Amino acid sequence: MKKKLIAAALFIVTLCASACAQQPKPVESPLDVWVKMTDDAVTLYTQRKHKEAIALAEKALEYAKKNFGPEHPNVAESMDNLATYLTAEGEYAKAEDLYKKALVIVEKDFGLDNEYTAIFLNYLSDFYRKIGKEDEAKKLEDRAKAIRRKNR
Numbered sequence: 001m002k003k004k005l006i007a008a009a010l011f012i013v014t015l016c017a018s019a020c021a022q023q024p025k026p027v028e029s030p031l032d033v034w035v036k037m038t039d040d041a042v043t044l045y046t047q048r049k050h051k052e053a054i055a056l057a058e059k060a061l062e063y064a065k066k067n068f069g070p071e072h073p074n075v076a077e078s079m080d081n082l083a084t085y086l087t088a089e090g091e092y093a094k095a096e097d098l099y100k101k102a103l104v105i106v107e108k109d110f111g112l113d114n115e116y117t118a119i120f121l122n123y124l125s126d127f128y129r130k131i132g133k134e135d136e137a138k139k140l141e142d143r144a145k146a147i148r149r150k151n152r
Contacts, residue, residue: 030067034060034074041081050088057082073109073116076102080123092131099124115151118144 028036037060044053061078068074083098099120106120121144128137 030063031074034064034067034078037063038078038081041085045085045088050085053085054082054089057085071105071108073106076105076109076120079105080120083123083127087127087130095127096131099127113147113150115147118147121147 037056041053041056041060044050044056057078061075061082064072064074064078079098079102083095083102086092086095086098103117103120103124106114106117110116121140125137125140125144128134128140
C-alpha cells in the first residue's frame, strides 16, 4: 500500500512538473515592448552611447507607428526621444522636424490648451534655445506658460 501511495505521489509530482515546464511564457503587449525599447534607448543615451540610442529610438518610433497608429501619443513620445538623441549628435534639422511633428500629434490628440501640449511646447522651446533660436524659444515658452495659467 505504501509503495502505491509513493508511486501515485511521484506520478502527480511528475505531471505537475511537466505541466509547469510546458506553460507558455506570457505574451508581452505592444505597450510593454515599446516601453522596454524606449527605456533601453534612454539607458544607452545616459551612457553616452548616442548612436546606439538613436538606432534603438528609430526602431521604437517605427514600432509605435505600426502598433499604436501614426498619430498616437506614444509616437509623439518616440519622436521627442529620438529628437533629443539626434540633437546630442548635432543633427539639428532632423531633430527639429521630429519635435515639430510630435507637437502636431499632441496638439491634435490633446488639444491646443492641454498641459501635455505645454510640455511638448517646452521640449521644442528647449531645443531652440540649445541651437540659439532664442526668439522662437521664447514664443513657445510663453505659449506653454499661458496654457498652464489657463488650466490652473
